Amino acid sequence: MDLGLTDKVAIVTGSGRGIGAATAQRLAQEGAKVVIADRDPDTATATANRLRAEGHAVHCVVGDITRQADVQRLVDETVAAFGTVHILVNNAGFPRDGFLTTMSEEDWDLVVDVILKGAFLACKAVMPHMIAQRWGRIVNISSRAHLGNPGQANYSAAKAGIIGLTNALALEEGRYGITINAVAPGFVETEMVRALPHYEQIRDRAVRGTPVQRAGRPEDIATAVAFLASECAGYISGETLHVTGGRYAS
Template identity: 65%
Template sequence: MDLGLTGKTAIVTGSARGLGAATARRLAIEGAHVIITDISAESAHRLTRALTAEGLSAHCIVADVTRNDDVTRLVDETLSVFGGVHVLVNNAGFPRDAYLVDMTDQDWDAVIDVMLKGAFLTTRAVMPQMIKQRWGRVINISSRAHFGNPTQVNYATAKAGLIGMAKAIAIEEGRYGITANCIAPGFMDTEMIQALPTYEVIKERALRSQPVKRPGAPDDVADAVAFLASERASFISGEVLHVTGGRYG
């Protein structure tokens, strides 16, 4: 199936590894020019070199999505290198878990700033170009955690906020041929999750709760992003696609 992404330009935030890296690779395989952007310069450059060695179109821009000047530079350089920006995947984020009574201001601010402020700044920065093109896709990577998880008040709030943001953008910008959607992954077997000391407990709980009895893989999310970014999804907007193996609560 031709997804109609050949020649389009996609920015994937937090794309040095994990879900972001898999998403960037999939979009590049579909023919898109991909911007790899992350605060981890070494990992971002490594992935960019790997993609270009495979004959795919990728360019690395190291940026902190919580800084407006970095985001402005990110979009300006994207336009300079590829001449447009058609797809934005707001993927940057991380957990910083603690029970509410133990959660510090820094725990709250760090998670909210990267996921919510970062998505706001990047979406605002690309929107004038998407409006000019009369074509755009904004895809926020939310989480099944938007239903709520213990020790994740900050993370669940940010992920729920990304859904509200996408729904508002869908209503506001749809007249310009721009869609906005969310993907809500469930348990994903990523390097970041595997590094947690509670990895085995989290994995066992997830597999017990979800109908599809296997861990999710980064490619599962990447495939969903590619679909929502494509011409095939041009009449889908303001939606949340759960990639959870059937697990919701």
Template identity: 70%
Template sequence: MDLQINDKVAIVTGSARGLGAATARKLAAEGARVVITDVLAEQAEATAAALRADGLQAHCIVADITKAADVQRLVDETSATFGGVHILVNNAGFPRDKYLVKMSEQDWDLVMEVMLKGAFLACKTVMPHFIDQGWGRVVNISSRAHFGNPTQANYSAAKAGLIGMAKALAIEEGRYGITVNCVAPGFMETEMVQALPTYDTIKERAVQMQPIKRVGKPEDIANAVAFLVSEPASFITGEVLHVTGGRYG
């Protein structure tokens, strides 16, 4: 299928590694010009360099998406480098898992700031560009955790919030040719997850609860995002695509 995103410009937040890096690579392979952005400067630069080494169009901008000035600089530099911006993937985020009675205010605030405030600032900053050109794609990376997980009150709330934001923006911005959707991953084999001391136990439990008996790969998410930002998906908005191997609860 021709996704018709050749020469579109895509910003993927939190794309130094993991799901974000895989998504950026997929979009670039489909002909998009991608911006790798993260607070992990060295890893972000390496990811962008690896894409360029493979003949793909990529640029690195180190930015903290919880800061409005950084996000404005990110969008301005993207536009100056590639001549515009058409696609935003709000991927940045991380867990700070604890039972609620042991969860600190900082554990709550950090998760909310990066995932929700970061997505808000990024959407707000790119939206004038999308409106002016009459075309835009936003994909928020939510999670199966939006159904709720123990020790993840903060993470589950943030991921559910990304869905609510997407549904509201889908209604608000659809008249301008802009679609806003979510991808909700299940258990994914990323570097961050593999580094957990309980990785093997988590992996075994997740696979047991899935109809499809394998772990998810970053490429599974990248493929879902690539479809949702494509022209063939232009009549899909306000939706949540679960990429979970069939696990929901």
């Protein structure tokens, strides 16, 4: 299936590794020009160099997604490098787990700001370009955790907020030919997840609760994102696609 992504320009936040890196690679393989955006210069540069070595058109921007000036610089550099921006994938985020009674205000703010404020700032920065060209695709990475996970009040709240943001913007921006959707991954084996304490126990419990009896791979999420970013999904907006192997409850 031709997704119609040749020469489209895509920004993927948090794309130095994990789901973001896999998404950037998949979009590049479909012919898109990709901007790697991450706060970690080492992983961002390594991923950009790997994609360039594969023959893809890539630009790399290092910055803090919670800072408006950094986000605007990201978009400005994208336009300078590739002329415009067609696709935004809001992937940046991470957990800082803990039960509510022991969760610090700092851990609440950090998780919510990176996931939710970062997506807000990025959407706001790209919107004038998408409106002007009457075409755009925004795919926000939520999580199955939007349904609620014990020990993840901050992460669950932020990921639920992502879905609310998606729905509101889909109603606002559809008249300009812009679609906004969310992807909600289940348990996905990434470098960050494998570094968690008791990773094997977490993985085994997740797999036991998943009708498709395996953990997710970053490529599973990347495929869903590429479809929603494509011409093929032009009549889909305001939706949340769960890519969980059928797992919804904890």
